[in-house]
Amino acid sequence: MQYYLPLFGSCHNLLRMLQRSSYLLSSDLDKVVRPNVVFLRECGLGDCDIAKLCIREPRMLITNPERVRAMVACAEKLGVPCGSGMLRQALQAVAFLSEEKIAAKVEYLKNTFRWSDAQVSIAVCKYPILLRKSKESLKRRSEFLFSVVRLEPMYIADRSVILGLSLEGRIRPRYYVVKFLKQSGLLDRDWSFWSAVTVTEKVFVEKFICPHKEAAPHLAEDYATACKGEVPTSIIFR
Structure with missing residues (x-):
């Protein structure tokens, strides 16, 4: 516990880990867990990243260190090198998958x-x-x-x-809102598809829905309907 608490940062995180894998406390700390943590740190992961990774993939800390090295090698082969900010996600993606x-x-x-x-x-x-x-x-x-x-x-x-974005709840509804606004000449700038689908919901509503309450009074209702995966009555989403 003295080793794991600082590593996971809080009792809450440690409990989450233990709920996923109770084998953590019975694993060999010096031959398995410590070497894996040391290696992941050498690869550029901080303790916060290691905690997040292991909560998602609890076997990461307690598996054979050679297998962990193989996972890192696999991530590098895919183009995500050690030191990359995406290494944690890459390890999560390839963890325990065969070549x-x-x-x-x-x-x-x-x-x-x-x-x-x-x-x-x-x-x-x-x-x-x-x-x-x-x-x-x-x-x-x-x-x-x-x-x-x-x-x-x-x-x-x-x-x-x-x-990774929801097709029914985000990509499709936002695409058709922007398409409708462009065709109606209601946008004051040329928003790209990327910008429209990646802004937060709050920003999207502020930029694309609220300014057009008078010109397109049903837009908010139709957008909300479409985000539920339902077909709105307006033609703008067809």
């Missing part, structure tokens, strides 16, 4: 988003959790982004975090 499964997911990403090897590397570097997304969710996003929004493969690779 075959990772290779299969990379191949699926290439085929689904029409990416080259270099573009897959860019996408994974910017959003490593992409490797954990289901094939069905990735397919639905690719169909919408290519067929409706008409984005280019490189645009998506450069902004791969888009693929």
Whole structure:
């Protein structure tokens, strides 16, 4: 406990970890846990990052140190080096996945988003959790982004975090709001698709909904309906 409390930063975090894996307290501290922590620190992860990683993947601290080194090597092979701010997410993405499964997911990403090897590397570097997304969710996003929004493969690779956003609750409703406003000549600036879908909900409403209460009185209601995954009565979301 004297070792783990400073590492996890609080009793709350430690309890979360123990709820995920009670084996932590019975693992060999000197032969397994400490070497893993030392190595992860050498890779550029701070204790806060290690705590977050291990709460998500509780086996990380108690697995064979050689296996942890192999996971870091896998992340580096995908283009996320030690010292990168995305290393924690990359380790979370590849943790305890076989090389075959990772290779299969990379191949699926290439085929689904029409990416080259270099573009897959860019996408994974910017959003490593992409490797954990289901094939069905990735397919639905690719169909919408290519067929409706008409984005280019490189645009998506450069902004791969888009693929982690809710299609029904965020991407689709916001796209059609912006499309409607542009067609109606109601926008005072040319907002990009990226900007529109990545701003917070509060900012989106302030910038795209509230200023148009008189010109488009049903916009707020239709947007709220669309965010629930329902089809609003207005044509603007069709």
